[in-house]
Amino acid sequence: MIRTEELLLNVGPQHPSTHGVLRVVVKLDGEIITHVEPVIGYLHRGTEKLAESLNYTQIIPYTDRMDYLSAMTNNYVLCYAVEKMMGIEVPERAEFLRLIVMELQRIASHLVWWGTYLLDIGALSPFLFAFNDRERILQLFNELCGARLTYNYMRVGGVKWDAPEGWIDKVKAFVKDMKSRLDEYHNLVSGNEIFLARVKGIGAYDAETAIQYGLSGANLRCTGVKWDLRKNEPYCIYDRFDFDIPVGQNGDCYDRYYVRTEEIRQSLRILEQALEQFPPEGETMGKVPRAIRPPAGEVYVRIESPRGEIGCYIVSKGKAEPYRLKFRRPSFVNLQILPKLLVGESMTNLVTILGGIDIVLGEVDC
Amino acid sequence: MSEEQKQNGAGPAEGETKAEAAPEGAKAQVPPAKTEGAPQSGEAPQAPPQPAEAPQQPAAPQPGVEPKQTSGAAPQPAAETQTAAGASQPAAQQPAAAEKRPLTDEEKEARRQAALAARAAKLAAQGGAAAGAAAGAAAGGRAAARGAAAAGGEGSEEPPKPSPNQPKLDRAVQLLKELVAEDAVEEASLNPFNDDMPTLVIRGEHWPKAAETLRDHPEFGFRYLRNVAGVDHETHMEVVYHLLNMDSGDTYCVKVRTNRDNPSVPSVVSVWKTADWQEREIYDLLGIAFPGHPDLRRIMLPDDWVGHPLRKDYVPLDPEV
Numbered sequence: 001m002i003r004t005e006e007l008l009l010n011v012g013p014q015h016p017s018t019h020g021v022l023r024v025v026v027k028l029d030g031e032i033i034t035h036v037e038p039v040i041g042y043l044h045r046g047t048e049k050l051a052e053s054l055n056y057t058q059i060i061p062y063t064d065r066m067d068y069l070s071a072m073t074n075n076y077v078l079c080y081a082v083e084k085m086m087g088i089e090v091p092e093r094a095e096f097l098r099l100i101v102m103e104l105q106r107i108a109s110h111l112v113w114w115g116t117y118l119l120d121i122g123a124l125s126p127f128l129f130a131f132n133d134r135e136r137i138l139q140l141f142n143e144l145c146g147a148r149l150t151y152n153y154m155r156v157g158g159v160k161w162d163a164p165e166g167w168i169d170k171v172k173a174f175v176k177d178m179k180s181r182l183d184e185y186h187n188l189v190s191g192n193e194i195f196l197a198r199v200k201g202i203g204a205y206d207a208e209t210a211i212q213y214g215l216s217g218a219n220l221r222c223t224g225v226k227w228d229l230r231k232n233e234p235y236c237i238y239d240r241f242d243f244d245i246p247v248g249q250n251g252d253c254y255d256r257y258y259v260r261t262e263e264i265r266q267s268l269r270i271l272e273q274a275l276e277q278f279p280p281e282g283e284t285m286g287k288v289p290r291a292i293r294p295p296a297g298e299v300y301v302r303i304e305s306p307r308g309e310i311g312c313y314i315v316s317k318g319k320a321e322p323y324r325l326k327f328r329r330p331s332f333v334n335l336q337i338l339p340k341l342l343v344g345e346s347m348t349n350l351v352t353i354l355g356g357i358d359i360v361l362g363e364v365d366c
Numbered sequence: 367m368s369e370e371q372k373q374n375g376a377g378p379a380e381g382e383t384k385a386e387a388a389p390e391g392a393k394a395q396v397p398p399a400k401t402e403g404a405p406q407s408g409e410a411p412q413a414p415p416q417p418a419e420a421p422q423q424p425a426a427p428q429p430g431v432e433p434k435q436t437s438g439a440a441p442q443p444a445a446e447t448q449t450a451a452g453a454s455q456p457a458a459q460q461p462a463a464a465e466k467r468p469l470t471d472e473e474k475e476a477r478r479q480a481a482l483a484a485r486a487a488k489l490a491a492q493g494g495a496a497a498g499a500a501a502g503a504a505a506g507g508r509a510a511a512r513g514a515a516a517a518g519g520e521g522s523e524e525p526p527k528p529s530p531n532q533p534k535l536d537r538a539v540q541l542l543k544e545l546v547a548e549d550a551v552e553e554a555s556l557n558p559f560n561d562d563m564p565t566l567v568i569r570g571e572h573w574p575k576a577a578e579t580l581r582d583h584p585e586f587g588f589r590y591l592r593n594v595a596g597v598d599h600e601t602h603m604e605v606v607y608h609l610l611n612m613d614s615g616d617t618y619c620v621k622v623r624t625n626r627d628n629p630s631v632p633s634v635v636s637v638w639k640t641a642d643w644q645e646r647e648i649y650d651l652l653g654i655a656f657p658g659h660p661d662l663r664r665i666m667l668p669d670d671w672v673g674h675p676l677r678k679d680y681v682p683l684d685p686e687v
Contacts, residue, residue: 041666048651049675085559211589211612214640227612299559300593300608300619313595313606324676326595336643365666 006034009347013042017120017351020361024338024350031346036339040332043365051325056082056156056292059325064150066327067363069112072098072105073305075154077327080235081301081312082156085294093282094158095237100171100274101141101153102236103267107178108137109306110260110267113358117257118189120355121198126189133181136174143167156292158285168278175271182264190261196254203341203353204252213337216330217308218263219357222248222255229304236303241273253356260358263306293320307331307358329366331359529562538564538618541585546576557619565619570631573622574658577637580609580620587611588618591638596648598678603629603654624654633658651676 012023021042027035047066051059056078063074076098083090090098115130138148145153145161153160189195207223220227228245230238246262248255294316302311308330315324334357341353539554553567568576580586588609595606607620622631633656634641645656646665653674656662664671672683 041664041668044666046675049680212639214591214638225612232615295559297559298557298606300563300617301560302592309592311593311608313593313608315597324595324597326593326597328593328595332643332647333640336640 004030011350013039017355018361019116019355019359020364022335022354022359022361022364024354026342026347026350028347031348033342033345033347033350036342038335038338040335040361040364043361045366047366048325048327051322053321055320056294056322059322060154061150061152063327064152065362066329066366067305067307067310067331067360068149069109069360070105070306071149071151072101072153073303073310075151076102076236077301077303077305077310077312079154079156080303081299081314082292082294084301085297085299085314085316086156086289086292088157088286088288090158090286091283093162093279094284094286096274096278097159097163097284098154099236099238100271100278101144101151103271103274104137104140104171104174106267106306107264108134110264111137113260113306114185114257117355117358118195120351121195123189123192123195126185129181129185129188133178136177140167140171140174143170155285155288157288158283162284168275171271172275175268175275179265179268182261182268185261190257198352199253199257199356201250202253202349203345203356204250205337205341206251209337209340210251213340214333215308215337216334217304217306217358218256218259219308219334219337221245221259223251224249229302229309233302235301238270240277241270243267243269253352256356256358291320293318302328305330307360307363308334327366329363331361331363332366335359335364529556531556531562531564534616535564535566537585538566541583542566542568542576542579545579545583547572550576552623560619563617563619565621567621567623570622570624574632574634574637576620577634580618581637586618587613588616591634591640592617594641594644594648596652596654596676598626598652598676600626600678602626603652605631605648605654607634629654631656633662635659650674653677 007028009026009028010023011026012018013021018024023039023042025037025039026033045065047062050062054062060075060078063078064071066074082088111130111134115127115134118126141151141153142148143164144167145151147153205223207220207225210220210223210225216227224247226245226247229235230243231245243266246259246266248259294314296316296318298313298315300311300313302309304310309328310330311328313324313326313328314322317323338354338357342350345353535554535556539551542550547569550569550572551566552569553565555565556562557565580588586609588611590610590612592608592610593606594608597604597606603624603626605622605624607622609618609620610616624631629652631654633645635645635656636658642660643665645659646662648654649656649659649662650664650666651674663669667675673680675682
C-alpha cells in the first residue's frame with residue numbers, strides 16, 4: 001500500500017516568481033494545493049509611521065518606494081490629497097505633465113507585468129521585448145527628472161521639472177512606435193496555444209467575489225465590472241480625453257492579461273491626445289504657500305494606479321506633518337484573494353494565479 | 367449626543383473640531399463643536415467658553431440648512447459665525463473670547479493673524495461685533511483661522527449654501543436610526559475637504575448591524591469597502607471606513623470610535639471580506655482588537671513584536687540597547 005502524507009512547502013520569501021519577498025506557505029496533497037497562507041511583512045518599512053515626523057514634501061520620495069514600478073501615481077496621490085485639503089490650483093502645463101508621466105508609467109508598469117508574467121509561465125523572449133520598450137520610458141523619465149525608478153517628480157502644486165526641449169517629441173515618437181509594438185506583442189503571445197492553455201479558465205472568480213474582496217484595477221475589471229477611477233471619479237484632467245475601459249467577462253487569468261494589454265492601448269490613446277493638446281508654455285508650479293500646512297481636517301483621495309485603486313487618507317491637525325497618513329495600497333488588498341483562488345488548484349497554477357494578480361511587494365508591505 | 371460629547375471630547379481638546387450634521391433639528395446643534403484628539407494637555411482653560419456658547423445656538427435653529435462650508439474639519443466654528451451673525455446675536459461672548467484666544471492659541475503667529483483677518487472680514491461684511499465674537503468664541507484662534515480660511519476661500523459675503531449631499535446625509539441618519547437603533551449614529555457631518563463626503567460616526571455596539579444595513583439596504587448599497595484606516599487620536603481611537611456604492615458613485619465615510627486603554631471595534635469581515643487583512647493591519651500597528659475576526663494576528667510585524675508602532679505613545683523596544 002502506498003503511504004501518502006501532506007507536504008508542507010514554503011514558496012519564497014526569496015523566490016523569483018513571487019516578485020519580491022512574499023512567502024506563500026502551501027500544503028500539498030500530491031500536486032493539489034489544500035491550504036495556502038501568504039506571509040507578508042518582509043518589506044515593511046513603516047512608511048506611515050515615518051511620515052508622521054516628516055513634512056509633506058519630504059514624504060514624496062517615500063511614496064516612490066511603495067509601488068516602485070509605479071512611482072509616478074504614488075507621487076500623485078499624495079500631492080493630490082494635500083492639494084485637495086489646501087485648495088491649491090495646479091497649473092495647466094503641470095497637469096498635462098502629470099498626466100503624461102502617469103500614463104507612461106502605467107505602460108511601463110504593465111510592460112513589466114507582461115514580461116515577467118510570461119516569464120513565470122515559461123516564455124522567455126517576451127520578457128526581453130517588454131523590458132526593451134520599458135527602457136525607453138525609463139530613459140524618458142530619466143531625462144525629465146534624473147531618475148529611472150524613484151522619481152520624486154511631483155510636488156504639492158505642480159511638478160518639479162519642466163519638460164526639457166524636445167522631450168514631448170520624443171514621447172510622441174515613443175507612442176507611435178509602441179502602438180505597432182503592441183500589435184507585435186499580440187502576434188507573439190496572445191494567440192499562442194500553450195499560453196492559452198495555461199491561462200484560460202485559470203483562477204476565475206465572479207464580479208460579486210471581486211467586490212467582496214475589494215479588488216480593484218484589472219483584477220476587478222476582468223470580471224466585467226466597468227470601474228475605472230479615471231472615468232468614474234475623474235481626477236487630474238482625465239475627463240478631457242477619450243478612452244475606453246477594457247473589461248473582461250470570465251474573471252480568469254486570460255481576461256486579466258487581456259485587460260492589461262488593452263489598457264496599454266488605451267493609455268497610448270490618452271497620451272496621443274494629451275501630447276497633441278500639450279500647452280506650449282506655462283507654469284509648472286502653482287501658487288503654494290511657503291509652509292505646506294493643510295488645515296485641520298481629513299481627506300481621502302483615490303486614483304487609478306496600474307494595480308488598482310491607490311488611496312491616500314490624511315488626518316491633519318494643521319501642522320506641517322500629517323497627524324496620520326494611511327495609504328490604501330491596491331496590491332495589499334488584492335493579494336487577499338490568493339488563498340481562495342489557490343485551494344484546489346495544482347501547484348503549477350500557483351505561479352500563474354499569483355502572477356495574474358500583479359502585486360508589488362513594496363506596496364503590499366508599505 | 368451632548369453626553370457623548372462630554373465623555374469623548376472632555377472639553378479641553380484643542381484638536382480638530384467637527385461639524386454636526388443636524389440630523390435631528392436643533393437638538394443636533396446643541397453641542398457646539400465636537401472636539402476630538404487633545405494632543406496638548408495644558409489647555410483646560412478653554413473649557414469654559416464652550417458651554418457659554420450653548421445658549422447662542424437655539425437663536426439660529428436651521429436644521430436642514432446648517433451650513434457645511436468649505437472650512438475643513440472645523441466648519442462648525444465658521445457655521446456658527448454665520449448663523450450667529452445672521453441672528454444678530456449680542457456680543458455677549460466677546461470679552462471671554464478675546465481673553466481665551468491668546469490662551470488657547472499656542473500655534474504660530476501667522477495663524478493668529480489669519481484669525482484677526484477673519485474677524486476683520488466678518489466685521490466688515492456683516493457689520494456686527496457678534497460675528498467676531500462668535501468666531502473667537504467658537505474654539506479659540508484655531509477656529510477663527512479656519513473661519514478665515516473659509517472666508518478667504520469663497521468670499522466672506524457669500525451666504526452658506528446647503529450642500530447637495532445634505533439630504534443624503536439626513537436620510538442616512540434617519541434610516542440608520544430606524545433600522546439599526548435610535549442611538550446608532552453618534553455624529554453626522556459633511557467633510558468639506560472631501561467634496562462634502564457624508565461622514566457618520568457610529569456607536570461600536572451597533573456597528574455590525576449598521577454595516578449590514580449599509581451594505582444591503584437598497585438606499586445605501588455600499589457593497590464595496592474601499593479603505594479601512596485606524597487613527598490614534600490620543601483621547602480615543604478611531605477606525606475609519608470608506609464605503610462605495612458602485613452604481614450611484616456615492617462614497618460615505620463611517621467612523622467607529624473606541625477607547626484607548628482597551629480599544630475594540632466589532633469586526634466586519636463577515637460583511638466585507640476585504641476588511642480581513644485591513645483589520646489585521648490595524649490590530650498589528652495600532653492594537654485595536656476586532657472581536658469576531660476569524661484570524662486576528664499580526665500581519666506586518668513579527669509575532670513577538672512588543673507594542674503597536676502607529677500609536678502616538680509608542681516607544682520602540684530594542685532588547686539590545
